[in-house]
Amino acid sequence: MTKVAVWCRHFGDNIIGIGDSIPWRVPSDLKKFGRIVAGQNMVVGRKTYETLPPKFDKEKIFVLSNQTEYETRHPQHQVVTNPKLFKDVTEDLYICGGAGIYNLFVGSGNKLMPDIIVDCVYQGDMQELDGQPADISEAVAVMQKQYRQIGTIYEEDNVTTAIYIKQGNFVEQQVLKHIINAIANI
Numbered sequence: 754m755t756k757v758a759v760w761c762r763h764f765g766d767n768i769i770g771i772g773d774s775i776p777w778r779v780p781s782d783l784k785k786f787g788r789i790v791a792g793q794n795m796v797v798g799r800k801t802y803e804t805l806p807p808k809f810d811k812e813k814i815f816v817l818s819n820q821t822e823y824e825t826r827h828p829q830h831q832v833v834t835n836p837k838l839f840k841d842v843t844e845d846l847y848i849c850g851g852a853g854i855y856n857l858f859v860g861s862g863n864k865l866m867p868d869i870i871v872d873c874v875y876q877g878d879m880q881e882l883d884g885q886p887a888d889i890s891e892a893v894a895v896m897q898k899q900y901r902q903i904g905t906i907y908e909e910d911n912v913t914t915a916i917y918i919k920q921g922n923f924v925e926q927q928v929l930k931h932i933i934n935a936i937a938n939i
């Protein structure tokens with residue numbers, strides 16, 4: 754099993770969302786995200802799940818929630834109340850936020866840590882929105898210490914994308930190829 758985290762954070766402050774929205778609109782970045790997760794197993798927090806557009810409904814999604822009775826909107830989507838259960842999953846997992854989930858996986862220092870991080874950084878202005886900022890500084894600090902950047906940095910519409918690999922981890926070449934092709938839109 755390969756674990757991949759994919760995020761788009763704001764340059765400088767590592768904010769990924771405000772309230773239940775992403776405070777910028779970059780359609781090419783959303784399309785790239787769609788290509789990366791297409792046909793994969795996604796892991797999201799319950800709040801992010803509720804903001805996912807219907808086009809993701811066809812994907813297999815694990816929704817982290819403490820609510821045992823939480824009802825997902827599609828039979829392919831499954832509630833997980835204990836993140837430790839992911840240690841036993843054999844299929845690849847794509848960790849897709851929000852902040853609580855990135856900080857949980859990347860900051861965990863245990864077997865849940867992703868093998869690969871797709872680090873998208875938006876350099877433009879943020880919209881002013883109401884709500885709590887979702888900040889992933891904790892996860893970014895771990896990435897900068899315990900991961901190494903590989904290959905090219907891709908740039909499109911004010912977003913730079915780099916791939917990081919956990920130091921000392923073996924990385925499945927097929928997974929890496931899938932991610933590079935999705936980023937470069939090959």
Ligand SMILES: NC(=O)c1ccc[n+]([C@@H]2O[C@H](COP(=O)([O-])OP(=O)(O)OC[C@H]3O[C@@H](n4cnc5c(N)ncnc54)[C@H](OP(=O)(O)O)[C@@H]3O)[C@@H](O)[C@H]2O)c1
Pocket residue numbers: 759760761762768769770771772773774775797798799800801802804817818819820823833834835836849850851852853854855857887
């Ligand atoms: N820019 C990006 O790349 C990106 C990606 C994804 C999301 N976002 C943004 O991030 C924001 C949402 O992030 P968020 O951090 O507020 O919420 P979140 O991580 O999406 O969801 C938090 C919820 O996940 C559940 N949860 C968290 N840790 C858990 C654990 N250890 N065990 C069981 N359940 C757990 C809880 O659900 P219950 O309350 O049901 O118990 C918790 O309230 C939105 O603004 C969204 O747009 C941005």
